[in-house]
Amino acid sequence: MERKYFEEYKKLGLNIAYYRKEQGLSQIQLADEIDISRTHMSHIENNDCAVSLDVIFSIAKALNIPVAKLFEFR
Numbered sequence: 711m712e713r714k715y716f717e718e719y720k721k722l723g724l725n726i727a728y729y730r731k732e733q734g735l736s737q738i739q740l741a742d743e744i745d746i747s748r749t750h751m752s753h754i755e756n757n758d759c760a761v762s763l764d765v766i767f768s769i770a771k772a773l774n775i776p777v778a779k780l781f782e783f784r
Contacts (some may be wrong), residue, residue, distance in 0.1 A: 713760075716757070718783070719757045719760065719761070720757040721783040721784075722754075722761070722766075722780060722781065722783075723754055723755040723756060723757045724755075725779070725780045725781075725782070725783070726754060726755055726769055726780060727755045729773045729775055729779065729780070730755075730773065733773060733774075735773075737751045737752055737755070738751075740769070740772060740773070743772040744765065744768035744769060744771075744772050745768075746765065766780060
């Protein structure tokens with residue numbers, strides 16, 4: 711089944727991973743900070759699942775970046 715917005719989710723996941731690594735956090739550290747599993751965090755970063763706005767807002771807050779930064783696709 712083809713997922714709608716596949717490329718956008720892929721870029722979002724790459725941005726999350728980029729900003730997480732820039733701050734020296736592991737997937738487990740960020741996942742713990744926002745109260746999701748490391749597996750879920752991995753799925754988000756690797757475009758294996760859709761992600762809710764609540765989780766996106768939590769990620770941005772935990773990374774101390776504006777939500778818009780996560781959507782600045784290069």
